Amino acid sequence: MSQQLAVGIDIGGTNTKFGIVDRRGNILCQDRMSTKAHEEVTMFLAELHQRLSKLIEQVGGIENIKGIGVGAPNGNYYTGNIEYAPNLRWKGIVPLANMLQDLFNLPTVLTNDANAAAIGEMTYGSARGMKDFITITLGTGVGSGIVANGQLIYGHDGFAGELGHVIVIPGGRLHPGTGAHGSLESYASATGVASTALELLEARPNEESMLRNHTREEIDSKMIYEAAIKGDKLALEIYEYTGKVLGEALANFVMFSSPEAIVLFGGLTQAGDLIMRPVRHHMEKNLLPIFQNKVKLVFSELKESDAAILGASALAWEMKD
Amino acid sequence: MSQQLAVGIDIGGTNTKFGIVDRRGNILCQDRMSTKAHEEVTMFLAELHQRLSKLIEQVGGIENIKGIGVGAPNGNYYTGNIEYAPNLRWKGIVPLANMLQDLFNLPTVLTNDANAAAIGEMTYGSARGMKDFITITLGTGVGSGIVANGQLIYGHDGFAGELGHVIVIPGGRLHPGTGAHGSLESYASATGVASTALELLEARPNEESMLRNHTREEIDSKMIYEAAIKGDKLALEIYEYTGKVLGEALANFVMFSSPEAIVLFGGLTQAGDLIMRPVRHHMEKNLLPIFQNKVKLVFSELKESDAAILGASALAWEMKD
Known part of the structure; x- marks a missing residue:
């Protein structure tokens, strides 16, 4: 005992x-x-x-x-x-x-x-009993943990699983912390979502949006979520775009380790279907047929x-x- | 016995x-x-x-x-x-x-x-005694095998390690076999190298090259290699570009499983330093500092x-x- x-x-x-x-x-x-x-x-x-x-x-x-x-x-x-x-x-x-x-x-x-x-x-969570899965944290940054053959992948030096820093759009958005261009974290984190908002607001000066009631500095992921659930078109498009970038990245991860499930958690998952629907769509679209409609894409069941x-x-x- | x-x-x-x-x-x-x-x-x-x-x-x-x-x-x-x-x-x-x-x-x-x-x-080969490494075949297609914790990564369904089909340039070159746009195989295979040649020849109508002595149908990776070792600038640029795309892809793979080595083999490796130099350069350039100058990038030692x-x-x- x-x-x-x-x-x-x-x-x-x-x-x-x-x-x-x-x-x-x-x-x-x-x-x-x-x-x-x-x-x-x-x-x-x-x-x-x-x-x-x-x-x-x-x-x-x-x-x-x-x-x-x-x-x-x-x-x-x-x-x-x-x-x-x-x-x-x-x-x-x-x-x-x-x-x-x-x-x-x-x-x-x-x-x-x-x-x-x-x-x-x-x-204890959504991956109970699984031997092959990936977890992705969508928070201030983007983190990840990869399990294959029932073991965590640490790599030869203990640093494996830095999926937030994978380049998803070569030459894309600058990551101020790492200096990389186009890494996943620059798009699928809370900061990334706010950057997408600012880019869209600038690119579409004539499109109305509740987000225009705020200064550039004020806009954050919580505000975007609130606008989106009220049906704000530009806010919805932010989730659509974020989901596309993340879904394409997940497809690449699947072709690497062919996990049974991908478990998402962190702040961005509070947007629920707003983010999950485009993620799923773009992941499936980018998978080879042998991988399609097989990977469980789920939110963590653990209380944050x-x-x-x-x-x-x-x-x-x-x-x- | x-x-x-x-x-x-x-x-x-x-x-x-x-x-x-x-x-x-x-x-x-x-x-x-x-x-x-x-x-x-x-x-x-x-x-x-x-x-x-x-x-x-x-x-x-x-x-x-x-x-x-x-x-x-x-x-x-x-x-x-x-x-x-x-x-x-x-x-x-x-x-x-x-x-x-x-x-x-x-x-x-x-x-x-x-x-x-x-x-x-x-x-028997270059990865003897290693527990974490990736092999990449650069042949007619691009294949891969991933070993982590001393075990081959098969994934939940046996199909893990399809790194040739990872999207490296979203919206990029069409892969006629899979319908995907911008997958690694469309750039880093024998066919991919020939496609790059045709694209460059077309984009630079005024640049001289030995490759212009052949019809579009004739141009293959062997011919490009022969032009490159004779110092043909356009042929050299084909290797530079191929190496850039492959090096960027390898950086992403390193941030996934942090291998001790990446072992390259297949037809394209016969180009030796012509391909290895740009691959190494662009891989290192795209890695987070914690991964830089650690990964051994080697050719297979096994007789083809x-x-x-x-x-x-x-x-x-x-x-x-």
């Missing part, structure tokens, strides 16, 4: 969420704290140690815990390090898995947040607020004893 | 090659026959049975053979069937692995020719004429006893 619980820690650029999870995916207790407030990782760990220790006490102590799973930006599964994460204040290489292991005396596994989400979907903790905790079940 | 040999059969649209291979990759004996001459698969198998039985006798009989590996167009690893292969006269679904197993009373594994080549590279048999035979070593 012992060791039937796992700790999941999701480190984001702004906040860190953590909780204790049982094998069925119930979060028994959870807490959160600021990531950003801590310039030094040691201070971050001091607060985390204090808070997480309380949770561990609540569930009866360390002997009930199998291990700790961590999802973190630029987390490397092989080394357990966070490596040069642009969204964190801790620079260079941070050996976070080792530091946590020393602090809690529990085996600790770390990977990037998108990979953690994929393991979460496989363990829980998914990160669940995903991270699920890493602990994957650990060898 | 028994069962230290394997049979490799490579079924091509025109010819079928087969041989008996030891664990070190020596082909002890081999033979070939026409595929095309046989309208019925049963007649094909009758001839293969007769010829291959002689080879098996030569190496001391069936008790020395572990099994048969087959590479075939549209071969499905999971089912052992050839499924709707456009380049073969046998239509629909052909349960070839089962038929061979019954005929020879030897365990038989089948996969598509590109996957067989990847297994061959891992067992042996590679197909070796690749197919290597499947037999992968079989569970």
